[in-house]
Amino acid sequence: MAFSVIVLAAGKGTRMKSSLPKVLHPIGGIPMVQRVINTVESLQASAVHLVYGHGGEQLKAALTGNNLNWCLQSEQLGTGHAVQQAIPYIDEKEDVLILVGDAPLIQAETLARLAAVKANCDLALLTVELDDPTGMGRIVREGDNIKAIVEHKDATDAQRQIKEINTGMMMMSGADLKRWLGNLSNDNAQGEYYLTDVIAMAAAEGKTIQAAHPDTASEVEGINNRAQLAALERALQARQAHALMMEGVTLADPARFDLRGNVVTGKDVSIDINVVLNGDVKIGNNVRIGPNCILTNCTIADNVVIEANSIIEEATVGEACTVGPYARLRPGAVMQSRAKVGNFVEMKKAILGEGAKANHLTYLGDAEVGAGANIGAGTITCNYDGVNKSKTSIGANAFIGSNSSLVAPVKIGDNATVGAGSTVTSEVEDNALTIARARQRTIANWPRPTKK
Structure with a gap:
């Protein structure tokens, strides 16, 4: 009826x-x-x-x-x-x-x-x-x-x-x-x-x-106050954790896991303590998520490792990628297969190509990085002039030395090299080396200032 x-x-x-x-x-x-x-x-x-x-x-x-x-x-x-x-x-x-x-x-x-x-x-x-x-x-x-x-x-x-x-x-x-x-x-x-x-x-x-x-x-049970809200939150999380474990997900501690939305998981997924999943999250096969990670409205492909304290929001992580520890993927970030971002790397509206890596202390915003490129520590894409945002393009197998500033809009060619400490404001051609920094000057026997 x-x-x-x-x-x-x-x-x-x-x-x-x-x-x-x-x-x-x-x-x-x-x-x-x-x-x-x-x-x-x-x-x-x-x-x-x-x-x-x-x-x-x-x-x-x-x-x-x-x-x-x-x-x-x-x-x-x-x-x-x-x-x-x-x-x-x-x-x-x-x-x-x-x-x-x-x-x-x-x-x-x-x-x-x-x-x-x-x-x-x-x-x-x-x-x-x-x-x-x-x-x-x-x-x-x-x-x-x-x-x-x-x-x-x-x-x-x-x-x-x-x-x-x-x-x-x-x-x-x-x-x-x-x-x-x-x-x-x-x-x-x-x-x-x-x-x-x-x-x-x-x-x-x-x-x-x-x-x-x-x-x-x-x-x-009905909810009439904040204490009852909290009690039912824990009851819901326990129910959801149990359902995931019955589907084959390993939870290091079900009491320290929160699902605040919906998740689809593959086989052999392992989730450590204090992980929070928000919105709609899709996790592939053989994925390992370390402790204290937050994943929001994102897709994680097979064989991915997400190390501790990483945040992924409205981003896509391709097969066999490594993220973190302490990495942040903001909306629009895309990691293609076998790419790697390490500690204190932030991506926003950027594509990191297949096998490319930014191992530490890097900001990639409004950027496209080609396959196999290596982004050195301390590198930033200077994408914002205070009014407009511009794009940085880095070619396949390019090498960006540490502590480089790439001032967008700018293009770095395939197999190009940027020397450490460079501030790049114009195009770097394929296979070229660019060094854009002040010449080193040494003053012998220089007297340090003393306190007056």
Whole structure:
């Protein structure tokens, strides 16, 4: 049967103490509500209705590109009132899955399990058992059928012994949901309309109410403050690390690895401690990543070694390259196969050709370096004149001596040599030697200055 989804994301999140709407706080580098949306998209729902309120413009800007029906809850009058904002768009003939935008670790398999339960009952709840359910709404049953959700403050001593609690996520028919929401009352201490009241209505009608359960409690935990955000971040990272290891990735210490986005890995990948992967990262076969590296939106080919403390952002590293230690590849950097950059080398919008190397203390910006070229220590491409950026071209098998400054726009030919300490401002022809530095002068027996 077709079904649609309502995601509740209108809360202010005052306990986050932030100008950012709560559901936009990132977990694993992705806004928490986006994680929920990504999960339900994999279930091929007919529509996703997002109920929003606080920070609406920020939400719309952050979630652009999603196929969402935006439902404004201008006043926050409870969860039942929030769902009512989506009711005009609900088909009575379809089932409706209700989720919360601040429980980002919910998995598609769990929601599929909930849908399977709904196929055999009138109302399906996602519940979980907690060792300490204090403060939570308890699930009250008669046999296998759920009869009510009793809030902790209203529960009897016997009911408080119940460890099964409500998660706020449920599935029912559109017709039932519309009818029950129409009968909600705000006659309570908070003056709000509670979605959980539909459970009692369903029970009063003799409906069958069954439960599905997540694999772990962290899947259904909500986030209301920074401490809970941090706790679920670690739970997510543990889940992601385990999944990578099951795919054959070696993690030196799973507790000291962060994936803040998505990664595709080949075989025999080894990742040392304190490595962070951001955005979309693709890693080939037989890649070794040293400790304290940060990789962001980049592609790493087969047989690459990335030494400690290197940063790679929006760059491409070709097969059998070596990076670092302490190297930085900025956006637009491309290393072709077997190229090497060593310690304290920075590349930006530059191509380092096949087998070329810059082993240390070098800046290559807006540059193209030919195959087999050797860039000496302390070399910089002077690509910026304060207004415009210009290109440096270095030919195949060129040799650039240490401490050279190549003032762009400039071209160094194939097999050319630039002597150490040169400042090159004009073209160097193929096979030529260029030395552009002051003549050495020596003064014998020169008296050093003395302090007056």
